[in-house]
Each structure stands twice: as C-alpha cells, then as structure tokens.
Amino acid sequence: MVKTRAEPLKIKVVVGDPNLIDWSDSSLCGILVQTPDAMWMLHDFTTLFEKAKQHGVVSCCGTDLMASVLLKPPGEMGADVVLGSAQRFGAPLGFGGPHAAFFAVSEEFKRLIPGRVIGIKVKTRRAVWPYAWRFRRGSNVLRGNAPHPIFVLHKRS
Structure with missing residues (x-):
C-alpha cells in the first residue's frame, strides 16, 4: 500500500532490512518500520530512530496499540510519527469503514499536522x-x- 500511494508522487520506496540503510544517500527522506512486525516479533528501534534524527530523516513507526500499552512505545524509542489501527478494541467494521485508528507526532511535527x-x-x-x-x-x-x-x-x- 505504501508503494501504491508513493508512486504517483514520484517517491521511491525501498523495502529491506532497516539495519542496512545507507545513511549517506541524500535522497533518503524517511523511514517506516513496524513493531510488532507481521510475524509478531518485537523490535527496539531506539538506535535506528537516533540515527535517523542525526541524518535529518523522519522516522515513522506503525504499531499495535495494545503492544504500545504493555511494552516500550515507539514514541519513547524516539519515533517522529506513530500510527496504527485500533480495530482490535472491538470497533465494528461498518461495511468497509471508517475504522478506529490513531496517529501521533513528536513535538517537532505537531504544527505540520x-x-x-x-x-x-x-x-x-x-x-x-x-x-x-x-x-x-x-x-x-x-x-x-x-x-x-x-x-x-x-x-x-
């Protein structure tokens, strides 16, 4: 879905291991990671988000709301943007939408919402x-x- 949305805007999306990011690439403008991931593996992206800040790259993290309540949330790890679905809390599907979700930004980006x-x-x-x-x-x-x-x-x- 990210690639589909980025293509008309001429944004190049590279999918891969976040540990292999080429920080010297001047076209790198943002990273999007997820914790827990699709296999329900938990990740601590603190160092990744610190590197992103050092290089002026916006860090975005998709997360599960319940995981953020029980574990270290992405905002505490240093993510600039955190988002996800709140569907698991029992909101009815409603024939395709709207669905419950959340979107949060760091102080630096709150005026850009x-x-x-x-x-x-x-x-x-x-x-x-x-x-x-x-x-x-x-x-x-x-x-x-x-x-x-x-x-x-x-x-x-």
Missing part, C-alpha cells in the same frame, strides 16, 4: 469528556483539490 485538526483543552486530568473523534475529508474534495483528512468532533449520545 493537516490544517483543521480540532482539539479540546482539558483543565483537569480527572475530567471525562463525552466526545469522540472521527476522521473525514474536507469539502474541497468536491472541487478536485482534496485536502488532508481532518478530525471532526462528535458528541456521544
């Missing part, structure tokens, strides 16, 4: 908000210049 991300300021840590977030596309899709997805606030009934 697509334009209209809405947030709630919580005054106390004990407050429980009856709200949920939903991912959707903006109205510019109809005009042909589709923006990045945005979050929309929905109140639980």
